Amino acid sequence: MSSSRFCYVLMCHADPGGILRVVGRIRELSPDAAIVVRHSVPGLVSREDLEPLGATAHRSDIDIVWGDWSMTRAALEALEHVRRTVDARHVVLLSGQDYPIRDLAAWEDEVRRVGVDALIDVYPPMTDDWHYRWWTVEPPHVGPVLVRRAVKLGWRLVARRFRSVVMFYQGRRDPRWILGLRRPELLRHPAPVDVLKGALWVTLTGRAVDSLLQRHHEDRRTRDFFRTVRIPDESYIQSLLLADDQLRIMDCPTTFARFRYDEWSPTWLDLDELALAARTPAAFARKLPADVDDAVVAEADRLCARRGDEVPAIEEAIPGEVKLTGAERAPGLPPVATGLAAARG
Structure with missing residues (x-):
């Protein structure tokens, strides 16, 4: 990748009008950027x-089921496609429901x-993700609403007693359930690499893309391990990047969510x-609904016009300080930064 330009990769699955809206806005704010729409x-x-x-389209044969390995496969496939077809120094991986809130040309310069x-929005570690071995489970198709409600009620009654052995819950946007069995202490092996949990939506240099793709293809042991963790798209790519000590990684969000x-x-x-x-x-x-109010889009566009001194600078999150992005740890409490230095340790 010899060019200094950026490539924005949108992982899309719905809302064609919204996709064209964000593609058009990226083009306005970064006239020289490459834009790839993956779906x-x-x-x-x-x-x-x-x-x-x-912009160009990358039509994939991978149907994404949110939260399982298919999302990770799709992201890696998109990065490989970009590496083969686009001349760009930086690759920005985004959801199709993201929308710019900064002057992208100025952000690219920064x-x-x-x-x-790599810019990675680091999340608080959740060891349940890899201390359990996770499967997806299809509930019975007869009376699914009643079945799901009964299972939810039953699980709430016994969850605390059995949580040390098994975890079982349903995704909010998916009729499937996820079953986790705790890996026995004597048989539990540490992850092949240090685990870094964070958002999939990242900004990477070409050499970071090359590094993680090479490790993905060559390190079968790590690949097989992360196939069994919960929500691998929030840890596999991030952990492969962390495993390369030649890469400079910063705990900083590409997108607010x-x-x-x-x-x-x-x-x-x-x-x-x-x-x-x-x-x-x-x-x-993120995330912008298909029927978003015009006032929300207008405010996002106004944010893009802010002067440089009105925008927080790109910088490393400080361990222990509150972050506005990432996953909350408990009801009513804001997200907490782990800081990349802590994650490396």
Whole structure:
């Protein structure tokens, strides 16, 4: 990757109007950037829709089920596609429901000046992710609502007693359940690499992309281990990057996304959420609903016009300080930064 330009990769699955809206806005704010729209939905967006905006589509055969290995596979496939087809120094991996809240050209210049290989929004560690061996389970299709309610009620009654052995719960946007069996103490082996938990939506240099793809293909033991962890898209790529001590990694969000306790999906953007997003150095905010109020889009566009001294600088999160992005640890408590230095230890 010899060019100094950026490539924005949008992982999309719905809302074609919203996809074109964010693609068009990225093009306005970064005229020289490459834009790739990754999706697996027939007819979601067409070449004719994207070409006037200077964007290309990457149609994938991987159908994503949120929270399992398919999301990780899809992200790696998209990065490999970009590495083969796009000449860019930096790759920015985003959800299709992200939207810019900063002048992207100015943000790109700042990323270049900071000179790190990866910006990762680091989450508090959740050892249950890898201390248990996780499977997805399809509930019975007969009377699914009643069955799910009965299982939920039953599990709430016995969960605390059996949590040391088994965990069982349902995703908010998915009819499947996730079953976790605790790995026996005597048979439990440490993860092949140090585990770093963080957002999938990252900014990477070309050499960071090359490093993680090489490790992904060559290190089968690590790959097989992360196939069995919970929500591997929040730890596999991040941990492969951390494993390369030649890479310079910073705990800093690319996109603002705030998760309430026990929610798998970030809070929908409104004016209040945008006010929080404006207090972070993130270049994007998520998640924007298909029927978003025009006032929310207008406010996001206004944030893009802020002067440089009005925008928080890209910098390392300080361990122990409150972060506005990431997962909350308990109801009513804000997200807590782990800090990359602590994560490395």
